[in-house]
Amino acid sequence: MIFVTYFLHSIILFFLSRWLATRCHAKKNIFFWASLLAHIGGGLAVGAIYIFYYSANDTWQFFSDAKVLSNIAKNDFLGYIKILVDFSDNLFVSGIVTDDFRSLIFVKLLSLFCLISLDSYWISAVYFSFIAFASSWFLFSRVTSLISNSSAAAALAFLFFPSVIFWGSGIEKESLALASLYFLAGFFIEWMMQKKIRRWYGLPAIVACFLLWALKYYWAGVFFISLGATWIVVSLTGRYYITKIKMGIIYLAVFTGAAVVVSFLHPNFYLYRLLDVLILNHNAFVRISNPDNLIHFYNLNPSVTSLVINSPWALVSGFFRPFIGEGHGWTGVFASVENSFIFLLFVFFVVASIKKKPVVSILFWAVSSYVVVLCIFLALSTPNLGTLSRYRVGFLPFFVFILAYQNPILNRVEKRWSLLKK
DSSP: OHHHHHHHHHHHHHHHHHHHHHHTTOTTOHHHHHHHHHHHHHHHHHHHHHHHTOSSOSHHHHHHHHHHHHHHHHHOHHHHHHHHTOOOTTOOOTTOOOOOHHHHHHHHHHHHHHHHTTSOHHHHHHHHHHHHHHHHHHHHHHHHHHSTTOHHHHIIIIIIOHHHHHHTSSSSHHHHHHHHHHHHHHHHHHHHHHSOOOGGGHHHHHHHHHHHHHHOHHHHHHHHHHHHHHHHHHHHHHHSOOOHHHHHHHHHHHHHHHHHHHTTTOGGGOHHHHHHHHHHHHHHHHHHSOGGGBOOOSSOOSSHHHHHHHHHHHHHHHHHOSOTTTOOHHHHHHHHHHHHHHHHHHHHHHHHHHHSOOOOOHHHHHHHHHHHHHHHHHHHHOOBHHHHHHHGGGTHHHHHHHHHTTOHHHHHHHHHOGGGOO
């Protein structure tokens, strides 16, 4: 029976891939198929690495809990539906270990795939990886069609960056959260550049907003503030002539003001609570982590002054650490090699910016503010370098795109590999 199940789902995924390739006019695009296979491989690798390498994990625990729900569905489908739509904080299901509200939402979604796959982890992982790939291709296609000479940078950042593929595929909350983020980013870029919205975007955008907020509300908070500030500035520039310098100043002012307003709208974003939670998370990681695998901050405490003092080191660590020689185990070594490549891109980006003053657009300000703010808060709250390597997939692809766009290294690739262009 299991072989029949695998065969049937292989056929379904094949036709889904063919349909997506046809719709995206990418049937003969080697990068479409290569990225699809990379995402599927990444999703399967997540399951395998947690079997053979890590003793504690959440991907298999999520799957175990999802199987409990799928078994309930087989015996009491109405009761299962009631569990799916129950978003109360006191939801209790016998046999489920996961008790975090946001993780339970992920488990509920995963249980749907358990049902159709007859409780197969690997089939479910492939479906999650397909969703992750589809969203990355959507953002890639939006960026390359609306931003000139961006194909190489967008392919590197959104289709092929190793740690993003690995941690952003398979049965992890990051896979659905990043998929939602990619779709919303592509949606917004198209609106900003073309001032139009396609009709079919509506429902997926609503679902993406819900998933992003439900799974990673701190990603969502910074992302929506960046989008709101961008929308305001774009509206102003449409009515008045504003120089690039003034546009940047206005954006930063609006972004800061929007952040202050949002801090009063939800308890999770109250400044005193945000700082307290940040320090609590930081201290929790410090207690359970190897000191050699930690980011060490200077007298970190829940105050704005401490936040400002430690932010530069948080940025450096979030962007470029572990350095070569800091990584523990083969995953740490791999992360340090990848970070060395990011640092190389950064050096070429800085040198190119000095030689030729870049044209700074409102999109640059939007992406940069999102990347910088999220990097600081993630590095401060998650000082374990190994865990941070996973959590930073929420901003890493956008950071890589900034560094790679019109980077001399990638420009050469752009010219040589014409297949990247449509």
